[in-house]
Amino acid sequence: MTDVTVWYDGSCPLCLREMALMKRLDRKKAIEFVDLTRFETPCPVDRKLMMDRFHASENGTLHSGAAAFAAMWRAVPLLRPLGLAARRSWILKLLERLYLLFLQVRPHLQKIVGGRIKS
Template structure:
């Protein structure tokens, strides 16, 4: 799916293009046919303009998504907004709106963030193995 302009996309996905896990996940999302255009922005690229008042380190530390109105969502809330736009994932977004579910997803995401550096190293090793074979 081609990248669209952040000014024309209903949702702008801000992701860490240096993270092998993030690249794989974004490739999966890009392979789907969303209800509306999505703009994928690699925040690890230093040429990328950042949302006002945000640092690159802050944006790389968690998953973010910008709504058409400019609101920046982070963590589980960002994933839920993205899932709502994707076919085959909308059911998960609907479930997240049940009482307590988004809160639980956020707690799970925070746990994942603690494990993320180890998982990134593992994924990078897999990528290197594939490239060498």
């Protein structure tokens, strides 16, 4: 049984690379990775919302944005300290601001990463 479930956009080259890295780091197989582009997979909330913003479930609690990343990090021993630090409200707020900035540049990064994958 997994401790954390993450949902990701399997059509996003950037997301695919990031989830591939997380899968390598998740040596204990504590994370269940769910590709949202597989439409037979049920979603806990609206699929489009989940495609637009990263989501993770930890101990039955659904997180989104920076909180979802922190939940995923807590499941990976190497990243656990960062995930635990994000339990402090000021750190999580800072990470959420950075995540919102990332969402603004994500389309540009997807094109860059996507171009590298196709080459």
